[in-house]
Amino acid sequence: MVSARHAGHLPMTAPYPHAALAPDVPAPLVLALPKGRILAECGPLLARAGIEPAPDYADENSRRLRFPTADPMLDVVRVRPFDVATFVAYGGAQIGICGADVLGEFDFSEIYAPLDLKIGACRVSVAAPLDAGPDDPARWSTVRVATKYPNTARRHYAARGIHADIVHLNGAMELAPGLGLSRLIVDLVQTGSTLRANGLRETEVIAEVTSRLIVNRTALKTRPEEIGAWVARFRAAAA
Amino acid sequence: MDELAPPHPALLPAGLRDLLPHEAQAEAASVAAIMAVFASHGYARVKPPLMEFEDGMLAGAGAATADQIFRIMDPDSHRMMGLRADMTPQVARIAATRLAGSPRPLRLSYAGECIRVRGQRDADRQVPQAGIELIGADSAAADAEAMLVAVEALAALGLARLSLDLTLPALTPALLDEAGLAGTRRDALARALDRKDAAAVGEHGGALAPMLTDLLLAAGPAPDALAALRRATLPAPMRALAGRLEEVACLLRAQAPQLRVTIDPLEFRGFRYHTGIAVTVFAPGRHEELGRGGRYLSGGGEPATGMTLFADAVLRAAPTPPVRPCILVPAGTDPAASRALRREFATVAALEPCDEEAEAMRLGCSHVLRDGVPQPLGAR
Numbered sequence: 001m002v003s004a005r006h007a008g009h010l011p012m013t014a015p016y017p018h019a020a021l022a023p024d025v026p027a028p029l030v031l032a033l034p035k036g037r038i039l040a041e042c043g044p045l046l047a048r049a050g051i052e053p054a055p056d057y058a059d060e061n062s063r064r065l066r067f068p069t070a071d072p073m074l075d076v077v078r079v080r081p082f083d084v085a086t087f088v089a090y091g092g093a094q095i096g097i098c099g100a101d102v103l104g105e106f107d108f109s110e111i112y113a114p115l116d117l118k119i120g121a122c123r124v125s126v127a128a129p130l131d132a133g134p135d136d137p138a139r140w141s142t143v144r145v146a147t148k149y150p151n152t153a154r155r156h157y158a159a160r161g162i163h164a165d166i167v168h169l170n171g172a173m174e175l176a177p178g179l180g181l182s183r184l185i186v187d188l189v190q191t192g193s194t195l196r197a198n199g200l201r202e203t204e205v206i207a208e209v210t211s212r213l214i215v216n217r218t219a220l221k222t223r224p225e226e227i228g229a230w231v232a233r234f235r236a237a238a239a
Numbered sequence: 240m241d242e243l244a245p246p247h248p249a250l251l252p253a254g255l256r257d258l259l260p261h262e263a264q265a266e267a268a269s270v271a272a273i274m275a276v277f278a279s280h281g282y283a284r285v286k287p288p289l290m291e292f293e294d295g296m297l298a299g300a301g302a303a304t305a306d307q308i309f310r311i312m313d314p315d316s317h318r319m320m321g322l323r324a325d326m327t328p329q330v331a332r333i334a335a336t337r338l339a340g341s342p343r344p345l346r347l348s349y350a351g352e353c354i355r356v357r358g359q360r361d362a363d364r365q366v367p368q369a370g371i372e373l374i375g376a377d378s379a380a381a382d383a384e385a386m387l388v389a390v391e392a393l394a395a396l397g398l399a400r401l402s403l404d405l406t407l408p409a410l411t412p413a414l415l416d417e418a419g420l421a422g423t424r425r426d427a428l429a430r431a432l433d434r435k436d437a438a439a440v441g442e443h444g445g446a447l448a449p450m451l452t453d454l455l456l457a458a459g460p461a462p463d464a465l466a467a468l469r470r471a472t473l474p475a476p477m478r479a480l481a482g483r484l485e486e487v488a489c490l491l492r493a494q495a496p497q498l499r500v501t502i503d504p505l506e507f508r509g510f511r512y513h514t515g516i517a518v519t520v521f522a523p524g525r526h527e528e529l530g531r532g533g534r535y536l537s538g539g540g541e542p543a544t545g546m547t548l549f550a551d552a553v554l555r556a557a558p559t560p561p562v563r564p565c566i567l568v569p570a571g572t573d574p575a576a577s578r579a580l581r582r583e584f585a586t587v588a589a590l591e592p593c594d595e596e597a598e599a600m601r602l603g604c605s606h607v608l609r610d611g612v613p614q615p616l617g618a619r
Binding site for chain 2 (some may be wrong): 026029090091109112113115116205212215216218220221222223224225228235
């Protein structure tokens with residue numbers, strides 16, 4: 001009998017399969033899609049790009065997270081919008097569809113964003129209570145902001161010489177000013193109706209946002225033909 | 240979580256790790272194998288120190304590592320010292336000073352640990368490097384030699400399927416200069432190019448946009464990218480650089496046809512001291528770079544090119560080297576007999592009489608010496 005540590009495993013240094021031992025036939029590419037708002041808008045785009053995922057991919061009640069497509073060399077995964085960027089940055093998915101808001105927030109250097117898909121249009125904006133009195137931000141040294149975009153908010157205010165004190169929330173930002181958590185919020189705005197319903201108004205647009213096709217850098221370097229072909233198909237589909 | 244608990248004794252600072260039995264051995268063996276290939280091509284090994292005075296470390300090519308070095312005040316001289324984040328600037332310093340009188344081209348190799356403030360490729364802050372520098376030669380043959388020697392070193396570890404991505408880090412800044420771009424518009428365009436955002440390149444590129452977009456889309460297999468470079472309108476020095484790139488791609492194809500060669504003309508990442516052709520080594524199916532290299536100016540503006548392999552990434556990608564089988568040797572065995580066994584086995588001496596079979600099992604040996612004959616465990 002040979003004990004496990006003589007079987008030649010290097011558990012700490014080899015968290016991934018050995019490249020040299022991997023089969024020459026590459027694994028299917030993985031396309032990461034954001035669940036929620038953008039997913040419905042992705043459907044027609046995927047169809048035009050010739051991607052036919054298993055039909056339950058758009059069913060948010062489906063417990064499956066990874067779906068085959070009609071193309072055996074392409075699988076689809078459905079993850080939270082912020083996680084699309086993370087999956088692609090770490091190479092778990094080679095391509096993905098991701099809002100520019102997420103890319104601006106994370107700034108992963110391993111992600112290329114070759115294509116504006118022109119779907120999911122909205123904006124990252126500053127909103128303040130309707131009843132906020134006259135106030136000159138030029139006089140502020142610091143401002144407390146509730147947001148799920150801490151880096152974006154910090155950068156925006158730093159460029160104006162203001163330190164943003166961040167209250168990091170994952171949802172219901174609109175409650176924060178009214179409940180005294182913050183003076184302002186920085187959030188994604190589509191129509192502005194949620195803001196109005198909560199006594200807020202949009203005061204400043206930080207960035208106009210659309211969804212981008214994103215690509216993992218190493219995947220583009222090592223599988224340029226396949227990735228290039230998908231980018232070209234999406235480019236044609238988005239035109 | 241118990242905030243009051245004392246820190247766990249095993250907890251290390253982020254990005255640092257212990258290598259355990261077999262892992263440490265495998266890493267040392269792979270570095271030794273890499274260095275043996277370097278030596279076989281006439282690259283003489285040098286060993287710069289782990290830390291140096293900051294101002295020396297940041298001179299010349301080292302300036303690019305300024306935001307990556309840990310700094311320590313030397314209590315003796317009261318001067319600031321830095322821990323090296325990259326060994327290439329140190330080897331360039333040696334070539335320009337102590338070895339200034341050595342004949343050129345000078346071929347040097349090195350292996351050692353580097354420490355970075357932030358992990359660059361991943362979370363790791365301590366990065367073992369093994370590399371070569373070819374100093375005092377400015378030719379396609381020199382560029383190709385450094386790449387091919389590194390490829391041979393990786394092949395010695397069983398990494399035969401490799402992908403080399405060639406880049407021209409000086410091209411993008413030169414094109415932006417040529418177009419007279421400055422300030423935020425330049426930054427926006429540079430960022431768009433870095434992220435391969437064709438829409439933003441179109442938006443910020445102005446008159447350059449069509450050519451930049453063509454080059455951007457041509458990134459990939461060498462023939463297409465070279466064709467796009469031939470079509471592009473380039474300032475004269477960049478035209479010469481593109482010609483050099485074509486020569487190097489030709490040499491690689493002729494001398495290592497099994498290599499996959501891609502070209503990304505507009506990429507300008509990495510330690511930003513590269514002035515000519517730069518290269519990144521990938522293994523298919525891996526998410527990390529195995530090495531980087533390229534042409535730079537050594538001390539006094541001397542032309543130089545080099546390759547650095549990241550030993551940890553290489554180790555993760557390479558097939559596991561075989562582990563020497565262990566044999567338990569009973570207490571009192573003749574030392575000469577043990578010595579003979581060490582030609583094949585690692586001998587583990589029982590320090591006192593015991594049930595050798597059980598002891599061998601307990602210590603993870605694969606064999607036991609019984610009646611002077613090596614027996615695999617469980618053979619009886």
